[in-house]
Amino acid sequence: MLRRVGLAKRVLTTNRHYSTRFGYAHSRCLVFSDFGQPEKVLKWVASPPLCMNPIEGVYPEKPEFTLELGTGGKSAVPGNEGLVEIVSCGSKVNPSIRPGQWAIMSGPNFGTWRTYAQAREANLIMIPDKEGISPVQAATISVNPSTAYRMLNDFAGLEPGDYFVQNAANSGVGRSAIQIGRLWGLKSINIVRDRPGIQKLKEELRSLGGTEVITEAEAKDRRSMAKMTGGQPVKLALNCVGGESATNLARILGQNGHLVTYGAMSKLPFSVPASALIFKNIHCHGFWISAWSKGNEAVKSQMIIDILGWIRDGKFRDIPYEITKWSEATGLETLMEPVKRGISEYSGRKGIFLMEDD
Ligand SMILES: NC(=O)c1ccc[n+]([C@@H]2O[C@H](COP(=O)([O-])OP(=O)(O)OC[C@H]3O[C@@H](n4cnc5c(N)ncnc54)[C@H](OP(=O)(O)O)[C@@H]3O)[C@@H](O)[C@H]2O)c1
Structure with a gap:
């Protein structure tokens, strides 16, 4: 089993106001409508809106299937873990949170296999200082380390x-x-x-x-x-x-x-x-x-600061990983490649989706 780590390029932090400088955010995401073998249940949608286990439905905590993604039936976006960059904040969002800042997920089932998302402050842990930290390092900190x-x-x-x-x-x-x-x-x-x-x-x-x-x-x-x-x-x-x-x-x-x-x-x-x-x-x-993360938000934030400090000081080495680039032009075939590989073999490397602008 290989956990896939989504690395969303952008996230919006409130449901009050979510327009970007283009007036709207166009997100592409992988979705699933039923639990099962990832290569059978994953579908590709382009609409407003790599751990395999949540897709297989083997974790007790399951993502909620919803109609909000604009798909025909209820579906969910996979991806527990990742790093996001804030692109826009609503008027009621804490003013210390600003576009350009990085954040990671505070809990599971965020749905990181997409290019844009809308989130509440409580769903995110802000990265206080991204100096000296690579996006991959930040994206992979919240589960394994x-x-x-x-x-x-x-x-x-x-x-x-x-x-x-x-x-x-x-x-x-x-x-x-x-x-x-x-x-x-x-x-x-x-x-x-x-x-x-x-x-x-x-x-x-x-x-x-x-x-x-x-x-x-x-x-x-x-x-x-x-x-x-x-x-x-x-x-x-x-x-x-x-x-x-x-x-x-x-x-x-x-x-x-x-x-x-x-x-x-x-x-x-x-x-x-x-x-x-x-x-x-x-x-x-x-x-x-x-389970531990729930109710331990403050301790978790401090732990993330500790680990980021070790990374910045060169005391903590990256896990081996392989990147699949995901831009507007990327097709389902390309994205399914590492998903299928992750199920059939353990390569010794973490699969990571890296969202990029075209
Ligand atoms: N409980 C939690 O909070 C939590 C948090 C993070 C991860 N996990 C779980 O911890 C496990 C490891 O996650 P990871 O991301 O660190 O894994 P990973 O980097 O993908 O490594 C997988 C490890 O499992 C070994 N392995 C694979 N198949 C095996 C088998 N049949 N018998 C014995 N060893 C086998 C591999 O060894 P070889 O090189 O010998 O194949 C490798 O050391 C996963 O089950 C994951 O779900 C749990």
Whole structure:
């Protein structure tokens, strides 16, 4: 699964007044009217008005299908995440918000796969200073880096020098966790699946700040794991995979450790050994950034400022990504290309739509 990130060039911030300098905003968007395989349900509309999971309908929080997009039947625009540029504000909008400023979405289901949108202030988090930040960096901050930040900060009371362990360490969230961990003085054990060229991947993740990078098979060797940490307990485990990999994380955790599940890439359930629960007092949690974001708006804004600061100071590296340019002339075929690729294979790169003027 590959999440697509929409990068809307423009957004309007109120429903009171939304004309641009041309008198109106003409938006092109991808829409869907039913949940299902993205390549089957996505349609192309040009009217006033890349995570695949919301389109597949597998997230509990679903977008609302509406007639407001001017489509024949009810439909919704996909795209949870992205960066927008303000083009126009209504008279009642906070005067500190001005055209030219950047903003990201405050919650899920904004519908970023479109060239223009109309939004309320509450739907956006303003980027206070875009100096030194690329549009792609800002567009990809609110899910993966934010998830990693919260999981490292909120569950195990980690202190500098403490160990955490994670599987799928080469994922977007995993790469963020490695870097935030390094910035906070944490030591990380990073587990990845074996592959041709594994040494190159190991070196890359170490260069981000990973203390140890090992394969799933190496992570099962209890003796070498204990040697690796010098007997220090591992206090937190981040589980993106499930199945056997997650069970092994529970085994690696030390006394009173915390296992936080945020993904299920293998689509397999997992078991936690009774001994880990009874004798080691392991705590199991789930984390979902969308649910956390509700009611934590102020904390989220501060977290975004922290992450932007690291990016600006060159302390936080981009995730690997590939861009599909989207202008007025772009056809459905071109836009569906990365969507189809994202479903059939994991390329190791995030797909990003970049809206451009013709
Ligand atoms: N709960 C939340 O709030 C939250 C927030 C962000 C993301 N997520 C979830 O976290 C997961 C990762 O997201 P991401 O954007 O970081 O992912 P990503 O960058 O697309 O990376 C996907 C990762 O999953 C691994 N993977 C793929 N198929 C696998 C399988 N069958 N078994 C084991 N590993 C597999 C890949 O490893 P290989 O290189 O070995 O294929 C890669 O490390 C997704 O499920 C996403 O929905 C959850």
